[in-house]
Amino acid sequence: MRSLSALLSQERNWLDASGPDSDTVLSTRVRLARNLEAFPFTTRARDDELEAVMQRVAGAAQKVDLLHAAPFFRIPELSAMDRAFLVERHLASRDLVGDSRPRGIVVGPGEGLTMMINEEDHVRMQGILSGFQLEEAWHLVNRVDDDLDGLLEFAFSEDLGFLTSCPTNVGTGMRASVLVHLPSLVLTKKIRKVLSGATEVGLAVRGFYGEGTDVMGNFFQISNQVTLGEDEKKTLQSLERVARQILGYEEKARETLVSTARVQIEDKIYRALGAMQSARVISSQEVLGLISAVRFGISLGLPGMPGLTVLNRILVTSQPAHLQVLASRDMERAERNVYRAEYIRRLLAAESGAGGTDHA
């Protein structure tokens, strides 16, 4: 089994801010839920059945074009730190790593494609791309799905579509989402209205780590709710349309802010950057707020801002498990807060030494 921390040193992944609209859309994800017809759903299966599912799925994955060289990790063999690492990296869900039943994950190149095995469903394929790329993310997982279709028998009903453990996924089994940064709507207090508009048209709004997680750093995950009686294309189009609308509202709110309180906004942004460059002790909670402010500075085109790439990298890699993987040791919260501050200063200094802003 290859080392998880090798993922840390990957040159490029969805955090590289290379995608379209990266200043407001951190990432796009599409996941498909599938189940093997021959086995009970994971919640009802015995461990030996789960083990059999895992072997079949992992074996099939190796035959999939996009995943043939991808490492496979058995969750029960991972330390608590490695499990938390996968969750922080948006690769595994909290459910997947929550206990030690036979579960696993296949991590494709650049982490753009992953496959969770025996999470809520037997198979959950996830495509994640930088920026706003719904169709591209969909194509990615769809290719895998097509390849797997010849290798595994998925539970499928002519009437309903794909059958899933939870009825909310029956049909396409698809959940598409964009992780958007909406600081202006939050600052102008319009966010609640905008988001409730999104839920009215059948979308779900969630926090930084998906279902059941908090909104942090003004990041919102907007995804489809409907999986039944609608084809994937239509679902994606509707999500795309509403997400674009929300980005338009964000831009309008930004213009209002800039015209009414430019200097106060800039003060907040530059102080946030100053704090990131200066702090000797910093919590991950604080980092999220600071990153949000600096990201906003990039959206506004302010001079002297770091690049989105380094910000995204800090966003993910300054989290507790990442820091411990980086340091190759367990650290208590107090020690982490010191290590984190030093790590962030180093990343920012290295970037500004390397020529400063990369978003111009």
Add this chain to the structure above:
Amino acid sequence: MRSLSALLSQERNWLDASGPDSDTVLSTRVRLARNLEAFPFTTRARDDELEAVMQRVAGAAQKVDLLHAAPFFRIPELSAMDRAFLVERHLASRDLVGDSRPRGIVVGPGEGLTMMINEEDHVRMQGILSGFQLEEAWHLVNRVDDDLDGLLEFAFSEDLGFLTSCPTNVGTGMRASVLVHLPSLVLTKKIRKVLSGATEVGLAVRGFYGEGTDVMGNFFQISNQVTLGEDEKKTLQSLERVARQILGYEEKARETLVSTARVQIEDKIYRALGAMQSARVISSQEVLGLISAVRFGISLGLPGMPGLTVLNRILVTSQPAHLQVLASRDMERAERNVYRAEYIRRLLAAESGAGGTDHA
């Protein structure tokens, strides 16, 4: 009448941090109160009498060795901004510039020596030096006093000494003070005990601008109370002894802090510096707190700190009247807060560009 703002561009004055113990003692001041025998005290004199006093004293000042080329300003001719400027600069008291009666001020070279005319007493000579230099400051004003003694008839009683408008100054008419920075005693909450010890042995503890002003930025002005029945030497020795004791307590408290909370202290200090380097809007109140923290960083010998000279300069010149004199225009508070932030960033950037720390 020469321009007040010319004072701004003076290369060296007591803010240059050249004196001994400059990291904890901002400045030493000694002032002597004198009154002309032939005139009533200022509070009881008519305006024409005050005018006569002013002419005599200003005339005599020109004959004093240390003041012969010193500019003389008539307070009633100064704008409100210029008056506030003098107070911010520690040259004039608030009382001196408080109304438009015939009052004046003579400002010696480098502002080390000034003479207020018709403040509470007819003459108040003030020597102010960088760092901890009680004897030197005393010698300065004493030389002026000796010179004036041949030119003016001071009210003097064989029994009591020099007669002054307020009985608390009768005798030597001398008030000697050191402006000390005691952040560790404040942080360890020992300051109250230490300062009440000082008042018990006959010293007074005041804020940044002397009598009746608040403590700001952890700066405390410690001065003698006794002027009657004690000669100047003894007064100075006693102040020196107690001030050294207090500096010793500060150092002990600093050691405690460093050994128990080094990283938290450093965090506070570097964040303060980061805020000064980053802010786009900043109040003078906030600046004092930030300067206090950065000064503490210099005392601790932390790397990357600016020099004391630039900090002292910011301390004084970022105040409201100074900024308006600098900008050559009236500014509302909101505009000042923006101008101040820019000014501080510029001073710090110029210094770090010029080779960084000058205290190493």
